[in-house]
Amino acid sequence: MEYLLTAITDAFGLILSLDPEVFTITLLSLRVAGTATVLAAVTGIPLAYLVATRDFRGKSALITVFNTLMALPTVVVGLFCYSFLSRKGPLGFLDLLFTPSGIILGDIILAFPLIVGLTIAAVNAVDPRARITAMSLGASPRLVSLTILIEARFGLMAALFNGFGRVVAEVGSAMMLGGNIRGYTRTITTAIALETSKGEFALGMALGIILLTLALMVNFTFRRLQMTSQR
Amino acid sequence: MSLFRIENLTYRYGDNTAPALDIPHLVIEEGGIVCLTGANGSGKSTLLSLLAGLLRPTSGRIHYRGDDLTGGPRNLLERMRLDMGVCLQSPYLFRTTVEKNVAFGLTARGVQGVKKTRRTESALRDVGLVDFGKRPYHALSGGEIQRVALARALALDPRVLLLDEPMANVDAATRLLLERILEKLIRTRGITIIISTHDVDQALRLGRHIITLHEGHVVESGLENIFHGSVRKARDGWYFDTGLCRFFVPHQKEDARTAIIPPETILLSLDPMETSARNVLRGKVTGIRMRSGSVEVAVRAGEEFRSRITETSLERLGLRLGMDLYLLIKAEAVRLY
Amino acid sequence: MARKPVAALLTVFSMVLTAGVPASAAAQDRLKLSSTTSTDNTGLLVYLLPKFEEQTGIRVDVIAVGTGKALKLAENGDVDVTLVHAPSSEKRFMDAGFGVNHRTIMANYFVIVGPEKDPAGVKAADSAEVAFKGIAESGSPFVSRGDNSGTHIKEQSIWKAVLGVLPTGKSWYLESGKGMGETLTIADEKMGYTLSDSGTFMKYSDKVEVKTLFVKPSELLYNPYGIMAVNPEKQPHVNYDGAMKLISFMASVEGQRMIGEFTDKFGNRLFTPLADKN
8 A cells, every 4th residue: 555655656756746757658559549540530530431431341340340450459459560561571671660650650540449449439420410411501512521520519529539548548559569768669558568567657657647647738728618518 | 583483393312201291383482471371391491401402302493583493503503592491490500608699600601790699689679689699509488599599590581481380380479579570571572482271371470472382382373172082983973072061073083182273263143154164052141251352252061162263243232241152163173182 | 609618628629739749859869769667767878878879979779578578579570779688589680690790798697586485495405496396295385477578488487397287277386477577566465476687686685575585696596697789681671770779788898887887766777787798
């Protein structure tokens, strides 16, 4: 018990003193997860919109695939990406392994099906009259699509925040593709894994508390945005 | 130039169903209120959606002010939509404020800034919702939603206003208010309003031109002599039995469930004359309504029949409410569906 | 509609994107070193590498994994140079032509650690084989790394010498599949034994209650660390030049002096330099 208290006290000490290492690690985590979420959203949302609004053969099979991929274990994605990014793999020449971009790639693959799946559900949940109404008011096809996505905004936000939450908290793929290089590819989660393995529970705990705080902030922001856009 | 000209139009939902709409020829002139009437499922909404360019015909042509929408380039349809203000049955409001809903079509047309604000406010004033701009979509009553949707269409200052059953789900007071708004629009802006309604009295009250639809077909007259029943065979021929009355019909469709008699084809007589008409029904005058250029007479003879006669005939026959008379209907004039 | 939340969202994300970007990361001359958790966790590399970086301007990225994976990464050409401690695996790696310029730069010893009560009588054993035999016979828990690391390979070779087979599947034989630190923690929780390199154990000695029970330096428990460059003929893209500079640095008089002077926070020297003995 005393040992747990010490760990927590040390953790807050590190956070409050703005320990540069903790700071760097946190920023990298945010940057990597944020970039991956944005890139997955930029590609995933239009794709999801098309899937949700078009009829084609194999549509339900495709949706099932996305729903399955949502639960993909992170180490599987890590391994899969490693085999592509390794020098032995087809994309080895890109030199992405053990770089932040490598982690971002893995995170995109993790976030993508989640964002696509949740966006499809969100777009499907929009009242079908929204499309007709927008069209009848003279909206161009682009404005019609945009209107439907805006109508689906709660769902889209949920998709983004869930995507961000998944990648910021995952360790398997970040460890395998980033290599946990100090000051370069060390994220909050890989650092926690390392510090735990070294028995440095205080630093691990500090990072855990930061991660938890971030998760809380993200969720509070989400709730707030939902409430504001309810107006 | 007519506003809409329809040629050989059909529309089917899905592939192998009977057409929801089948109109060989129909012209709608510009100006005033045009009412589409007919029972639920008669094709009113389908026709409005086709006129609004929201549906594409399965076959046939729709001309809008001389331009062929169906054969023309895609952007013609989009350009035509910019002339229209459309208000759907059970309107959908976007998940935002009243103001932004009303401004939607203006945004789509690139109207910005003060102009947008002014037109939004003016449209809300037109429907009597001046202070509603900041209200969220979910804090409105059914009648208010209907009026916001109307304002959304009006803000576009449309040449044509298409309204699908705007009075269906509103209370009597709102209905009256909406009717006043529409009549004022006609007076002040000179636009054409095409409105669908299942309320025949309303159609008669408002409409310059009444188009009655029945099972996807245009029934030529604006009045209703629509009877439901079945075709039976008797010794002396085929007749249609509504349960309240029966009349001879041509031997066309033995499985017909509906009979329609154009009001012009029903003759009125004070005596049961020997004529070529096979149906001579005795009845009582229940209504006389003066319309521009003609008189509509309602006669109850089991069912209520409506006949259209000239003012001269009215005077010559000396028709009064409650008077007994005979209806003369040629079997060949009855249409079976 | 809903412009504000969307704009807020984009602002948050763009802030995140632009924050903390290591500006010249890609432009810098970088060298990738795959190494074992024992060299990284003890702090040796954090102590040595800044000196190297200062001298050469080459930034070293350390990927700390087990010996097995460290060599695999080198074989695949995913790193430029590797520092491990499993002579038999290193020999196979070199013989297959994956590496060049192998240098043994330092060593420490494997120690057997376990609970103070020592139910298997390890303290009294006069050789590692006898100690392992005692553990097997007493049925006391033994926590194996189980991760194909240098320590795991060494431990397996001792079991083979003692029992003829690996004790895999025995109820007292636990495979953690984790690094040395976590394995020590598990041994501590289970009141069991484990084999550790002396460096990592010293670093951990204040965090666990298990004690060093057997520390007799012997040929069997000798733990040499070898560094080697990835063969540029097999993997032409590697930073061979940088790899050679790092190897030279480690084997240099100054590098060796630093290794010899490296101590943990209790003042224990964790590695013995031995490049000059090659």
